[in-house]
Amino acid sequence: MREYLKFYIGGEWVDPARKATFDVVNPATEEVAGRVALGSGADVDRAVTAARKAFATWSQSSIVDRVEVLRSILAEYQRRAGDLGAALTEEMGAPTSLANGFQVNLGAGQLTTAIDVLENFVFEEQRGGSLIVKEPIGVCGLITPWNWPMNLIAVKVFPALATGCTMVLKPSERSPFTGQIFAEILDAAGVPAGVFNLVQGDGPSVGGPLASHSDVDMVSFTGSTRAGVSVATNAATSVKRVTQELGGKGPNIILDDDSFRDNVTKGVMAMMMNSGQTCSAPSRMLVPGSRMGEAAQIAKEAAANVSIGDPNGDFAIGPVVAKSQFDAIQTLIQQGIDDGATLVHGGLGRPEGLTSGYFVKPTVFADVKNDMTIAREEIFGPVLTILSYDSIDHAIEIANDTEYGLAAFVAGNDLEAARDVAKRIRAGSVAINDGFDFAAPFGGYKKSGNGREWGEFGFHDYLEIKAILGHSPDRA
Known part of the structure; x- marks a missing residue:
């Protein structure tokens, strides 16, 4: 010890x-x-x-x-x-x-x-x-x-x-x-x-x-x-x-193109990294309304592939940091269920086979409205919320409708469109297609x-x- x-x-x-x-x-x-x-x-x-x-x-x-x-x-x-x-x-x-x-x-x-x-x-x-x-x-x-x-x-x-x-x-x-x-x-x-x-x-x-x-x-x-x-x-x-x-409640706008499946999958994996305990995590995934069902299925498959267990073993994610953190996440998952969001994967309690440790199931909610608690509050756990948008203007409106402004994400093949979206989001950093740069400034609005x-x-x-x-x- x-x-x-x-x-x-x-x-x-x-x-x-x-x-x-x-x-x-x-x-x-x-x-x-x-x-x-x-x-x-x-x-x-x-x-x-x-x-x-x-x-x-x-x-x-x-x-x-x-x-x-x-x-x-x-x-x-x-x-x-x-x-x-x-x-x-x-x-x-x-x-x-x-x-x-x-x-x-x-x-x-x-x-x-x-x-x-x-x-x-x-x-x-x-x-x-x-x-x-x-x-x-x-x-x-x-x-x-x-x-x-x-x-x-x-x-x-x-x-x-x-x-x-x-x-x-x-x-x-x-x-x-x-x-x-x-x-x-x-x-x-x-x-x-x-x-x-x-x-x-x-x-x-x-x-x-x-x-x-x-x-x-x-x-x-x-x-x-x-x-x-x-x-x-x-x-x-x-x-x-x-x-x-x-804090942060990062929007991740997935553009409507042929890279949709890959970008939804990447968004799930990015959210789950470090057991979701990242202030700049892409915790609000925004997808075209016509593709919500498709996004939910893709996200379900991706979350099911996130292995969780002993951090000394060969697993993608481990526990969250403390019992108080575990309990807070469980409360917010229950709130999402109570508010009528569709639980696509995961949910309450520990993952199957884990009887001790502060392990949280990789969880995905679909059909989330931006006024729901799970879309407003920073959950700080492996919990993804998926929201729908009707147009790019609507997506940007939802992205900016938050008290936070730390990090945001845009994913799509049309770089000109992605750059235009990035410029309109009120956040300290906006990553296009997984961009990363040690020299870029990091910090928040609001x-x-x-x-x-x-x-x-x-x-x-x-x-x-x-x-x-x-x-x-x-x-x-």
Whole structure:
């Protein structure tokens, strides 16, 4: 059983200010997999103090020095990739193929992207008679969720390091193992003392004090919209910058053409990946009304082919992360049935043959109306809703009829039509035919948050912009 009972503060592994622990439950077995220390405001104070002290020198470091540190981290990250994958499977139930593949590789991809961006980033620019300077914002509070731990830590920590900021990371208490290993990686890579600090804990005990701390200059938060509101409220009194990547209810518009079967199938598989625990998942599939019956049959066949079981075995998906998550999903599945949606596949309870673990049946609802609860609320499980549209204008109207605006999808052979649809959807990113790009910005409209991560755009929120007037070159 894992025990992580110290925090990483000021370049050292230190004891928490209080003796309190949290049992991390393996969602596949429902057994305790380890314990982590739970921090408090006192631990946050100590970590922020260390970060503030380190900022004086790290903020003045050169691009060359920072690139060297990031490359050292990359080498250590690659060396520990297997340890990260094993921890992911244990703490959140990700199948080994996903944990050791896309989950861990996303973190590495974000790191190599940050290195590429840093080597070419313009921190000073002459504009007329003024010099525009981009400077590190200061001490950053980074709060991450449990569903894609390495990606969501990486998109915050690496841009912060690259821009010359110092930071305090609070991972989710549900996926703390990867956060602890990540701190070991940065320590082994030689990140200067105090530049990166780790305090484990829950939202009220650590997240709140971190967001409200007067010596934290910005907070970057990824999680639920409800929790995001709490973070922003806590941060408001000190007028710090707050960036948030929150919930989503992604529309996936399937165009009416001869690629329909393939695109419906792909949409089902994309929804089920990571057991549906993805804020940018294509959870609302929109199909032509005349093809609803066909779409439902195709989706049923695809969902039936999604294998589910022990994440250490050869299965496509594992359990959801916790009992509370399992129970919430069951409630929403029942709500879908009660509201009159057609249950095409899956439904309530565990899959056949699984008597323990938080396993949810891959579930598909057809004939869903956009005012139904399952079309409005983020289910965060392997549950797909299929809605119908009468025309492209109608499809776009449905797609935009949501309080969220994180990610959207368009699938079809007619690229000109797909591009036109993509431009009209109110979302921070729209993928045409499975498009993917580490350099593209990621973030949301409306209640899906503010600010952008990934690539060059991920640097911007960690920088202040200074104008030095009277800096005309001809006056030098």
